[in-house]
Amino acid sequence: MEEALKLKKATYHLYTFTISKLISSFGAQVYAFAISFYILQLTGSATSFATNLVCNILPRVLAAPFSGYIADRYSRKSIAITSQVITTLAIGGLLTVSLTYGLSLIAIYTTTSILSLTSLFSGVAFTSSITGLVDQARIQKAMSLNQMALSFAAIGSPAVGGLLYGAVSMPVFLIMYMVASSFAIILEATMNFKLFAKRKQSVEGEKKEKMWQSIKAGISYLKTQTVFMTIIWISLLINFLMGAFEVGYSFILIEKLQMESQHFGLTQGAFAVGMFLFSIYFSMRKEVKFPLLVSKRGIFAMAAIMGAIAIPLMVSLSYASTFIYYIVLMFGFGSMMIIVNTPIQVMMQKRIDDDYKGRVFSILEMMAMGLMPLGMIIYGFLYDYLPAQWILLSSAAVLIGVVLILGRPSVIQKAHPDLSKKPSVDTCVRGIVIL
Structure with missing residues (x-):
């Protein structure tokens, strides 16, 4: 009976995980599309555009080892939810700046860097938790559904981004992103990341290992x-x-x-x-x-x-x-x-x-x-x-x-x-x- 309930919960995870990834990926790609257009229209500079790309890649490369340490030492569910909350707050901060002072390149670069980091930590936490969320027999299905969500976002985000960019103001666009991100937080909160997990984190002294020792x-x-x-x-x-x-x-x-x-x-x-x-x-x-x-x-x-x-x-x-x-x-x-x-x-x-x-x-x-x-x-x-x-x-x-x-x-x-x-x-x- 207990095994049947776990399999039922795993089925729920398959779809909540996919929907959550779809929302976050779609939102991130539509945001990237709209911000790229905004930067080019604001400055007409390829250098400014490229700087925003660097702000998206460089933080991920530099922080990658630390994200792995944190994912292996602390609650992966907490990491995923916290990352999504920070994403929502970062967009809220950019919204506040745009309404108060107007959008600036510094504000956009800062937000892009923060979103790059939250995407990294959330992605590593989720990827590390697949075997805890679903049963062994459906791991390939889970990975495929994840790729499907990313692919669907890649297909639809340019069209949706172009439509929204021309139809609504940037503050309205940012509010829509915040609402979508908040919905992803609610979905992630209902998931049990330890359903099939086999972690040994309860061993005394395991968490006391220093970060560099852990990475090593x-x-x-x-x-x-x-x-x-x-x-x-x-x-x-x-x-x-x-x-x-x-x-x-x-x-x-x-x-x-x-x-x-x-x-x-x-x-x-x-x-x-x-x-x-x-x-x-x-x-x-x-x-x-x-x-x-x-x-x-x-x-x-x-x-x-x-x-x-x-x-x-x-x-x-x-x-x-x-x-x-x-x-x-x-x-x-x-x-x-x-x-x-x-x-x-x-x-x-x-x-x-x-x-x-x-x-x-x-x-x-x-x-x-x-x-x-x-x-x-x-x-x-x-x-x-x-x-x-x-x-x-x-x-x-x-x-x-x-x-x-x-x-x-x-x-x-x-x-x-x-x-x-x-x-x-x-x-x-x-x-x-x-x-």
């Missing part, structure tokens, strides 16, 4: 998990190389191919649609048996798509053909993002000790984002001086090489020993994918 312990734990260390290094290098895509895609379509803004927006929408549909797929299918292998294949496909972005620069296509071509590519790229991320996230949720999840996921966040700004700066410089097609093709080749080396057969075998028990599958895998 998390790193030491990771070092014993060679497969996860491989995943982290692959993530670090992928995110650096993806600078070629992040910078090059917009540069090629807008500057080189002169694509109209509405058509460019539709190609980006296709990316979010791909993520959304494949999130639905993963939420319904059975759990992936060999996640690292599936993710490796997905990265190869992403590298191929990255290289394919350069083809219209080398082969003459009509405007309509180019537009359709990039719609298909971006749909495929969004799909591959889910195929790469979801199986790995499920594997990490199941294999990482509950008491280390906060630190492990925060280290992963820091490593994944750490080289993104550097990658964007370097690739921005390269695109100004070198042919775009060769930058994309060479980056795609390097990405394939990175995965072939770091995701070599011995690493895949270590992550999934069962592969050796299935000769036919293993032969196929070794012949086609790994080698």
Whole structure:
């Protein structure tokens, strides 16, 4: 009877968690869209716009290790709710400033930095709590629903942001964001983060461990998990190389191919649609048996798509053909993002000790984002001086090489020993994918 009640509560968590993430993600992305427009209209300066982006990324990178320590040492439910409350208060503060003095860049930058930090702490707390919120059998479904919420927000936020920005004043917009954030707080308050948790936080003396000792312990734990260390290094290098895509895609379509803004927006929408549909797929299918292998294949496909972005620069296509071509590519790229991320996230949720999840996921966040700004700066410089097609093709080749080396057969075998028990599958895998 008790187990049935826990499963019923877990089902409730699946949907409250998804709705809460949808509200917070949608609100954050609509806010980012509107504020970006406001900054450009206010200043007309790309530097001011870029500064706001830095205020969104830099605090996350710097605070990531501390967020993991806090998530592993204190109540994750309290962290998630407190983060959402601070988000609401920060928006309230910006609203007060706008009504009293008028919006200023300093107020916007400060709010963006605060929201970046609350998003980090809330995200790490929630990610670390998945195995406490839902039963083992539905972890993949939970991760897929989370991705679905993020994808839906990515699809809808530009349209909603554009509509609201043109229809209502900034104070009204901020009030709407505060109301939505308050609703997310209420939902999170009804959730039991310890339903299936296996944390050992009650051990005497565990909480007395100093912060740096705790972070060091998390790193030491990771070092014993060679497969996860491989995943982290692959993530670090992928995110650096993806600078070629992040910078090059917009540069090629807008500057080189002169694509109209509405058509460019539709190609980006296709990316979010791909993520959304494949999130639905993963939420319904059975759990992936060999996640690292599936993710490796997905990265190869992403590298191929990255290289394919350069083809219209080398082969003459009509405007309509180019537009359709990039719609298909971006749909495929969004799909591959889910195929790469979801199986790995499920594997990490199941294999990482509950008491280390906060630190492990925060280290992963820091490593994944750490080289993104550097990658964007370097690739921005390269695109100004070198042919775009060769930058994309060479980056795609390097990405394939990175995965072939770091995701070599011995690493895949270590992550999934069962592969050796299935000769036919293993032969196929070794012949086609790994080698």
